[in-house]
Amino acid sequence: MSAQGTEPLVEIAGVTKRFGAVTAVDDVSLSIAPGEFFALLGPSGCGKTSLMRLIAGFETPDAGRVLIGGRDMAGVPPHRRPVNMLFQSYALFPHMSVEENIAFGLVQDRLPRHEIGERVLEMLRLVQLDGMSARRPDQLSGGQRQRVALARALAKRPSLVLLDEPLAALDRKLREDTQFELMRVQRELGTAFLIVTHDQDEAMVMANRIAVMRAGRIEQVGAPREIYDAPMSRWVSGFVGEINIFEAKIESSGEAPEMLNQGLAEPRICRLFLIDDGMARDLPCEEALVPGQEVALAVRPEKIALTPCDQGEHGLVGTVSDIAFRGETVLYRVQLRSGRIVRATRINEPGEGSAIARGDHVRVSFEAGAGRVLVR
Ligand code: ATP
Numbered sequence: 096m097s098a099q100g101t102e103p104l105v106e107i108a109g110v111t112k113r114f115g116a117v118t119a120v121d122d123v124s125l126s127i128a129p130g131e132f133f134a135l136l137g138p139s140g141c142g143k144t145s146l147m148r149l150i151a152g153f154e155t156p157d158a159g160r161v162l163i164g165g166r167d168m169a170g171v172p173p174h175r176r177p178v179n180m181l182f183q184s185y186a187l188f189p190h191m192s193v194e195e196n197i198a199f200g201l202v203q204d205r206l207p208r209h210e211i212g213e214r215v216l217e218m219l220r221l222v223q224l225d226g227m228s229a230r231r232p233d234q235l236s237g238g239q240r241q242r243v244a245l246a247r248a249l250a251k252r253p254s255l256v257l258l259d260e261p262l263a264a265l266d267r268k269l270r271e272d273t274q275f276e277l278m279r280v281q282r283e284l285g286t287a288f289l290i291v292t293h294d295q296d297e298a299m300v301m302a303n304r305i306a307v308m309r310a311g312r313i314e315q316v317g318a319p320r321e322i323y324d325a326p327m328s329r330w331v332s333g334f335v336g337e338i339n340i341f342e343a344k345i346e347s348s349g350e351a352p353e354m355l356n357q358g359l360a361e362p363r364i365c366r367l368f369l370i371d372d373g374m375a376r377d378l379p380c381e382e383a384l385v386p387g388q389e390v391a392l393a394v395r396p397e398k399i400a401l402t403p404c405d406q407g408e409h410g411l412v413g414t415v416s417d418i419a420f421r422g423e424t425v426l427y428r429v430q431l432r433s434g435r436i437v438r439a440t441r442i443n444e445p446g447e448g449s450a451i452a453r454g455d456h457v458r459v460s461f462e463a464g465a466g467r468v469l470v471r
Pocket of ligand 1: 114115117118119137138139140141142143144145146293
């Protein structure tokens with residue numbers, strides 16, 4: 096789902112937030128559609144939490160506007176926003192039962208008793224904690240505490256739930272189950288979720304759209320597949336997944352002939368000279384590039400093929416320096432003549448591992464459509 100076509104639920108327009116000399120959020124514009132599962136992804140300190148806190152109303156922007164449901168949130172305190180935040184620590188009340196924790200916001204809002212009772216039951220069912228309503232948080236597992244916090248965040252039926260690294264406290268196995276659990280709940284309710292994470296796998300698994308942040312700015316916004324298959328910069332290509340970067344120079348650039356048209360918005364073809372093998376190749380590219388321009392050719396390791404070849408062959412050839420068994424996949428590291436290391440991964444299928452051995456001389460190849468030409 097994209098934010099196009101529907102009224103955005105959240106609109107962030109040119110928002111900046113400074114803490115002393117640090118610009119935590121730097122002129123960010125972004126919109127989130129109703130019902131979207133949206134992820135803010137980036138390394139530690141890039142400003143994800145600050146941006147989320149600006150939406151929640153715990154911080155005020157130094158510049159720009161935050162609109163929720165078309166309404167400017169300037170001066171609107173957190174508890175008056177149609178938003179609820181699930182904190183990393185869960186922040187459950189230790190002396191209250193599960194039921195009382197979930198009911199807390201509803202009691203504060205003075206909802207009629209029977210309505211509170213119904214809503215709590217509905218939430219308990221939703222997060223599959225029926226029968227545990229009388230327990231206190233210290234009588235629950237980490238995963239169950241997380242679900243109570245989620246139920247509490249959802250009880251007031253907000254239009255948007257903010258989740259700050261919601262799975263950080265869970266172990267790996269439980270994290271996966273909880274990811275699917277959060278997705279199920281989100282689908283069932285149709286509430287928009289905004290999740291903050293530094294874990295690219297987590298963002299890719301759960302979100303409809305991801306905003307990749309770096310140093311207070313948004314580097315790219317798109318569906319997980321778009322970000323992975325068509326990263327806009329070297330930095331994004333390396334942050335989301337593994338990547339091989341080949342330095343290259345543009346020789347020429349022009350309209351693509353039909354045959355090579357890969358369904359790109361602006362089908363163009365550029366001839367680039369790969370520094371590593373000193374050979375030219377034709378690749379699809381999305382913008383007009385200037386001869387002589389220095390670019391990068393980015394290729395994912397799973398798109399690289401290795402075939403045995405003779406010692407003296409020309410082109411993109413090298414020696415297998417390492418082979419690492421990783422369970423699902425096998426990683427091959429190939430040292431090219433230029434010294435550059437190329438990473439290639441193969442699915443661990445029967446027979447894998449017998450074909451290529453350490454020290455073998457191999458040709459490194461990939462299809463034209465597998466390489467992405469990056470200008471920055
Ligand atoms: P993490 O994943 O580590 O939580 P983050 O991407 O969420 O990081 P923020 O917490 O938003 O990043 O912080 C962005 C920058 O702003 C950091 O340099 C941080 O030190 C700074 N910062 C955040 N909050 C404050 C504050 N209240 N006072 C001073 N500096 C702050």
